[in-house]
Amino acid sequence: MANQEAFLEYIKNGYTFKGEHFKLGCAMLNGEVVTGADVMLPLKTLNRHGLIAGATGTGKTKTLQVIAEGLSDASVPVLLMDIKGDLSGIAAAGTSNAKIEERYAKIGGTWAPAAYPVELLSLSHEKGARLRATVSEFGPVLLSKILELNDTQAGLVAMIFKYCDDQQLPLLDLKDFKKVLQYVSDEGKKELEKDYGKISTTSTGTILRKVIELEQQGATVFFGEKSFEVEDLMHIGDDGRGKISIVRVADIQDRPKLFSTFMLSLLAELYATLPEEGDMDKPKLVMFIDEAHLIFQEASDALLQQIETIIKLIRSKGVGIFFCTQNPMDVPASVLGQLGLKVQHALRAFTANDRKAIKQTAENYPLSDFYKTDELLTQIGIGEALVTCLSEKGTPTPLAATMLVSPHSRMDVLTDTEIDQLVAGSKLVKKYNQEIDSESAYEMLTAKLEEAAEKSKEEAPAKKGRQKEEKGLLESIVTSSAARQAGRTAASIITRSLLGALGLGGRSKKKGTSWF
Numbered sequence: 001m002a003n004q005e006a007f008l009e010y011i012k013n014g015y016t017f018k019g020e021h022f023k024l025g026c027a028m029l030n031g032e033v034v035t036g037a038d039v040m041l042p043l044k045t046l047n048r049h050g051l052i053a054g055a056t057g058t059g060k061t062k063t064l065q066v067i068a069e070g071l072s073d074a075s076v077p078v079l080l081m082d083i084k085g086d087l088s089g090i091a092a093a094g095t096s097n098a099k100i101e102e103r104y105a106k107i108g109g110t111w112a113p114a115a116y117p118v119e120l121l122s123l124s125h126e127k128g129a130r131l132r133a134t135v136s137e138f139g140p141v142l143l144s145k146i147l148e149l150n151d152t153q154a155g156l157v158a159m160i161f162k163y164c165d166d167q168q169l170p171l172l173d174l175k176d177f178k179k180v181l182q183y184v185s186d187e188g189k190k191e192l193e194k195d196y197g198k199i200s201t202t203s204t205g206t207i208l209r210k211v212i213e214l215e216q217q218g219a220t221v222f223f224g225e226k227s228f229e230v231e232d233l234m235h236i237g238d239d240g241r242g243k244i245s246i247v248r249v250a251d252i253q254d255r256p257k258l259f260s261t262f263m264l265s266l267l268a269e270l271y272a273t274l275p276e277e278g279d280m281d282k283p284k285l286v287m288f289i290d291e292a293h294l295i296f297q298e299a300s301d302a303l304l305q306q307i308e309t310i311i312k313l314i315r316s317k318g319v320g321i322f323f324c325t326q327n328p329m330d331v332p333a334s335v336l337g338q339l340g341l342k343v344q345h346a347l348r349a350f351t352a353n354d355r356k357a358i359k360q361t362a363e364n365y366p367l368s369d370f371y372k373t374d375e376l377l378t379q380i381g382i383g384e385a386l387v388t389c390l391s392e393k394g395t396p397t398p399l400a401a402t403m404l405v406s407p408h409s410r411m412d413v414l415t416d417t418e419i420d421q422l423v424a425g426s427k428l429v430k431k432y433n434q435e436i437d438s439e440s441a442y443e444m445l446t447a448k449l450e451e452a453a454e455k456s457k458e459e460a461p462a463k464k465g466r467q468k469e470e471k472g473l474l475e476s477i478v479t480s481s482a483a484r485q486a487g488r489t490a491a492s493i494i495t496r497s498l499l500g501a502l503g504l505g506g507r508s509k510k511k512g513t514s515w516f
Contacts, residue, residue, distance in 0.1 A: 020042070027402055049321045050389075074242070079285060080290070087290070088120070093114055094407060120423060135171040159197065160180055160184060230273050267310045275317070276316055387402045
């Protein structure tokens with residue numbers, strides 16, 4: 001009993017906050033819920049990023065849903081990357097059942113169904129508002145990193161962007177960029193080299209192949225107009241709750257380069273657009289990236305470095321980023337060290353590598369007199385997790401094995417009819433889903449080349465006439481007797497000169513001398 005009282009004091013001291021907060025669950029000791037040991041999340045430090053990890057089927061997605069609901073209720077907009085296609089149900093009210101009633105009998109409080117304000121977004125042809133960015137907005141640095149170019153090739157890309165800016169050639173989509181690449185390596189090469197420096201045809205060929213590879217992953221649908229404005233991710237609903245934007249990317253989970261391209265573009269745009277905020281009472285936006293290992297597995301070193309840099313800096317803009325993955329080791333150590341909130345569901349120890357990973361995971365959590373962390377990681381049940389976050393003072397809270405609250409929204413996907421209704425009522429769909437093909441670099445350069453070809457065609461007859469006149473004059477000169485004589489004289493002089501140079505002076509020689 002004394003041990004339980006000490007534990008209750010341990011949790012209350014660590015998870016009592018003055019500012020806005022919401023309940024994540026209730027702490028457990030020896031497998032049993034301790035009444036009153038509520039585990040809260042402070043809104044003030046949720047821009048310090050977070051991790052939701054655990055084996056398949058342990059409840060990661062439901063935890064993501066719970067935190068998203070808590071943020072929305074606190075008027076914080078949320079962005080969800082729905083890679084598995086199982087998050088759309090947050091737009092519909094949930095249904096009570098015996099398991100939910102049993103859970104709330106243990107953790108305290110009441111459960112009520114609730115639907116949340118949701119906006120569906122898409123990177124492809126999925127239903128929802130289309131997310132796009134122009135190549136110019138993406139910029140030469142990010143484009144070079146996505147294409148995995150070396151320094152020389154990246155310098156050429158920067159030169160091309162500069163040339164297009166100077167010549168007022170808009171780079172809107174990949175078609176524009178490819179056209180400029182072809183132009184600068186052929187017809188326009190002399191023009192560029194005159195003002196911008198030497199251009200390697202080998203480098204332009206390599207860049208072109210990399211762009212085609214990106215196109216094959218579906219990037220054509222991402223680059224173009226109309227560009228998505230990040231302010232549209234930060235709407236508050238009419239009822240005061242934060243809008244939950246769900247990016248439906250289930251159809252591109254096998255195309256990690258496209259997903260990484262979008263992620264970097266979005267993070268860079270948020271960082272560039274939002275003002276510095278310093279310490280805020282709550283975040284301006286929180287982003288959740290489900291199945292985060294898909295980003296990191298295929299990412300180059302340059303891309304990882306860019307992600308790490310933006311994660312370090314973007315929290316000062318009031319933006320929090322949460323990674324959801326099966327194993328915390330899927331997240332690079334440099335990124336893992338930036339994550340303030342950790343919600344660790346159960347891990348499975350089937351192999352020696354699994355046991356090693358569990359031991360490493362346990363070392364990432366605060367030490368506790370009440371838990372053997374490495375053992376507990378394999379014993380906690382579905383809907384339970386080890387939790388630690390940052391307090392309002394920025395220090396880690398005590399480790400708490402927690403029975404989590406249940407989502408108030410539907411723990412299943414929307415039907416096709418429900419999705420159609422949601423899309424039909426969307427203002428963003430009306431704003432972004434119209435196809436726009438403005439005049440840009442492709443059309444301008446094509447017109448320029450066609451004009452040059454037409455001019456060359458018109459000049460061809462006159463040039464041919466001049467060539468004919470010149471040829472006739474040349475023939476008359478060559479066939480004249482004077483010309484023939486001059487030719488023979490010139491030939492004689494040349495021959496003598498050559499023989500003299502060789503020491504073979506000429507035909508007349510001094511008497512008695514011989515060549516042999």
